[in-house]
Amino acid sequence: MKTVSVIIPAMNEAEGIGCTLEALPIEQLSKSGYSTEVLVVDGCSIDNTLDIARSKGAKIIVERRRGYGRAYKTGFQSAAGDFIVTMDADGSYPAQQVPQLLDYLVKNDLDLVTTCRLSHMQPGAMSVSHRFGNEILNLFSRIFFRLNLRDTQSGMWVFKRSLLGIVGVRSDGMAFSQEFKIRSFQKASCREVAIPYMARLGTQKISTFHDGYGNFKNMCSLLQNRDTPALIPALGTQPDVSLNMAVFQPKTLQKT
Ligand SMILES: Nc1nc2c(ncn2[C@@H]2O[C@H](COP(=O)(O)OP(=O)(O)OP(=O)(O)O)[C@@H](O)[C@H]2O)c(=O)[nH]1
Ligand SMILES: [Mg+2]
Secondary structure, eight states: OEEEEEEEEESSOTTTHHHHHHTSOHHHHHHTTEEEEEEEEEOOOSSSHHHHHHHTTOEEEEOOSOOHHHHHHHHHHHOOOSEEEEOOSSSOSOGGGHHHHHHHHHHTTOSEEEEEEEEEEOTTSSOHHHHHHHHHHHHHHHHHHOBOOSOTTOOOEEEEGGGGGTOOOOOOSTTHHHHHHHHHHHHSOEEEEEEEEOOOSSOOOOOHHHHHHHHHHHHHHHHHHTOSOOSOSOBOOSOBOOSOGGGGOHHHHSOO
């Protein structure tokens, strides 16, 4: 049996962590031959995120150092899975879709499947300023790194654990997500797949301006350090929208 590690960074996500964990189709994964471990990497939440996560069977890792990327680095170190799945703790990503994404990764012999939130986004899931900032970062990624992704900032990825041996990410902050994709698409076999994306529960942790600027600085430092070759041709593709969306009727996406 192969193992899947689902890693979820969480900081004060009491409103969303429960439904995020409940939506994970652990039994379906088990029937498909995967045992699943769920790791919640907690950034010292002061609400009852931890109690809820524990009550739903997740393993808790406390990471006192701040940062979205820092939380993932710590989570990756503890993950035992052959495959790793990431998502937010806020109910915004379709946890129900993990088996299909995993299947897509395996059948296409990919190292990484990253997701695109923009094709099937529910109304109110992303603010106008956030959307605008994302498009600017997508454009910069395309110009500087020829990374032809529709959504460079999505936080749901499914990948083979072996990718971690090839790709080392510097950022500890929100820029972790784009840096991980830039480096992965340059070194491994990767594809972007469209998913539904829902309005988050609880309070947003990202700051559009502050983190947007952080992402821009991260791209500049990647260019300066020259360990990510810029302007190499034909990286990435347009998101694959071929996954059977009928499986994900809106009712299965609604939060409890
Ligand atoms: N452990 C830990 N988790 C964090 C930290 N910062 C953010 N997170 C979590 O990382 C995930 C992503 O943060 P979000 O605020 O949802 O960012 P976003 O998805 O870009 O913004 P929304 O569209 O509003 O959801 C959430 O589950 C947060 O709780 C941190 O410093 N430490
Ligand atoms: Mg989120």
